Amino acid sequence: MRTTRPIREFMSHLPAEVDRRETLGAALDRMRAERVHHVPVLDGPALVGILSRDDAHEAWLRDGAAAAKRTVGEVCTTQPLTVGPLTPLRDVANAMVERGVASALVVDGAVLVGIFTSTDALRLLAEASSGP
Secondary structure, three states, rough: OOOOOEEOOOOOOOOOOEEOEEEEHHHHHHHHHHHOEEEEEEEEEEEEEEEEEEHHHHHHHHHHHHHHHOOOOHOOOOOOOEEEEOOOOOHHHHHHHHHHEEEEEEOOOOEEEEEEHHHHEEEEEEEOOOOO
């Protein structure tokens, strides 16, 4: 497999994103519409976290239906795994395993440029196992 190649070759470019002031209900509607499980959370151009379906599930367990009215900034993970675009795929995968997370945000300086998720990793594994 191409594990030493940079993550920028495998990430999803220009991922869907949400503003930290958006309601959880609205963010989940967008996530369903775009068929994604993770979205970066921004405050203007600044990355402040990541919202996953797990974050939303925990909010619903804690707050019931009232969770829909909470802001994304209140329920998101505020210290997401971030990597640079030149980080080798292998290092990103290892970091995801070590931190027990299903996604890594790819940032170039302070600019969000992509996301790499466990779904992307599974897609790569499937492609590698379907070789000649």
